Amino acid sequence: MTDIAPAATETAALAAIEPLEDTLKQPAVAGGPGALPPAALDARDVSAWFGGHQVLDRVTLAMPAGRVTALIGPSGCGKSTFLRTLNRMHELIPAAALAGEVLLDGEDIYGAGRRLTDARRQIGMVFQKPNPFPAMSIYDNVVAGLRLTGVRTPRRTKDDLVEESLTRAGLWKEVSSRLRQPGGALSGGQQQRLCIARALAVRPRVLLMDEPCSALDPTSTRRVEETIHELASEVTVVIVTHNMQQAARVSQQCAFFLAEQGAPGGIVEHGPTEAVFGSPQDERTADYVAGRFG
Numbered sequence: 181m182t183d184i185a186p187a188a189t190e191t192a193a194l195a196a197i198e199p200l201e202d203t204l205k206q207p208a209v210a211g212g213p214g215a216l217p218p219a220a221l222d223a224r225d226v227s228a229w230f231g232g233h234q235v236l237d238r239v240t241l242a243m244p245a246g247r248v249t250a251l252i253g254p255s256g257c258g259k260s261t262f263l264r265t266l267n268r269m270h271e272l273i274p275a276a277a278l279a280g281e282v283l284l285d286g287e288d289i290y291g292a293g294r295r296l297t298d299a300r301r302q303i304g305m306v307f308q309k310p311n312p313f314p315a316m317s318i319y320d321n322v323v324a325g326l327r328l329t330g331v332r333t334p335r336r337t338k339d340d341l342v343e344e345s346l347t348r349a350g351l352w353k354e355v356s357s358r359l360r361q362p363g364g365a366l367s368g369g370q371q372q373r374l375c376i377a378r379a380l381a382v383r384p385r386v387l388l389m390d391e392p393c394s395a396l397d398p399t400s401t402r403r404v405e406e407t408i409h410e411l412a413s414e415v416t417v418v419i420v421t422h423n424m425q426q427a428a429r430v431s432q433q434c435a436f437f438l439a440e441q442g443a444p445g446g447i448v449e450h451g452p453t454e455a456v457f458g459s460p461q462d463e464r465t466a467d468y469v470a471g472r473f474g
């Protein structure tokens with residue numbers, strides 16, 4: 181992932197967890213009381229620029245509801261940029277521009293009258309480096325959105341939300357007896373699952389993950405991968421990873437990105453993960469998944 185200004189990342193993280201009040205009023209379905217079912221994301225002809233530098237050229241990709249889609253490809257081919265276009269984070273970067281559409285269950289998140297916060301609420305994001313609020317308690321990290329908006333919420337609702345979110349993130353059993361301890365006191369892998377819980381607390385319909393395990397040891401990586409498995413039927417997941425084995429383990433569908441000779445990035449091949457890894461149609465995909473470049 182190419183770093184963007186920390187302030188922008190933080191603003192986005194906070195924006196993603198802000199509008200909780202409406203979310204809590206939504207009707208109950210799978211994924212906890214108040215959650216809506218996972219949504220399909222459809223990117224259509226998405227192009228992206230940083231100033232005069234075009235980094236994506238007309239990328240089209242359907243990311244089915246309730247499935248895990250992995251984005252793979254060599255460094256600099258635009259995977260993270262593409263991910264950021266999916267919840268309107270790209271536009272936080274100065275001089276960034278975009279063309280194309282991103283449909284969330286058929287509605288363009290960039291459409292006239294669509295609010296940035298709507299997209300962020302429904303499409304959460306987990307970053308490469310775990311970024312809990314380190315001095316804040318585990319409990320308060322999960323309900324950070326409520327605190328930020330100043331919404332007065334009954335204690336019981338908050339307690340339920342914390343338990344539900346930590347359970348879905350696979351962390352509840354490990355932290356249920358120490359919810360008042362600071363988030364920063366957890367291990368790296370636990371911190372990443374805390375960030376997943378924080379993202380889940382606003383009950384998103386899609387969860388974007390940008391190399392969520394790259395800062396973690398193998399055991400923590402396994403645990404986060406299990407969490408992704410457990411979440412998959414409740415929330416649509418789109419994950420950027422450099423780890424081919426991880427892409428094969430966690431995803432049902434896969435897209436291979438490439439930017440050739442200074443050209444903007446695009447998708448060379450996509451489809452069921454088994455097919456992309458087992459019988460790639462394009463030679464460049466075959467070379468990449470076999471580790472011959474990148």
Ligand SMILES: Nc1ncnc2c1ncn2[C@@H]1O[C@H](COP(=O)(O)OP(=O)(O)OP(=O)(O)O)[C@@H](O)[C@H]1O
Binds near residue numbers: 235273
């Ligand atoms: N904030 C930014 N400002 C200017 N250019 C950027 C910015 N972020 C990314 N880029 C450029 O956009 C291109 C795509 O970068 P991006 O981070 O999306 O690729 P990536 O495939 O995710 O790479 P990696 O696998 O290394 O994370 C690169 O040329 C990069 O230098």
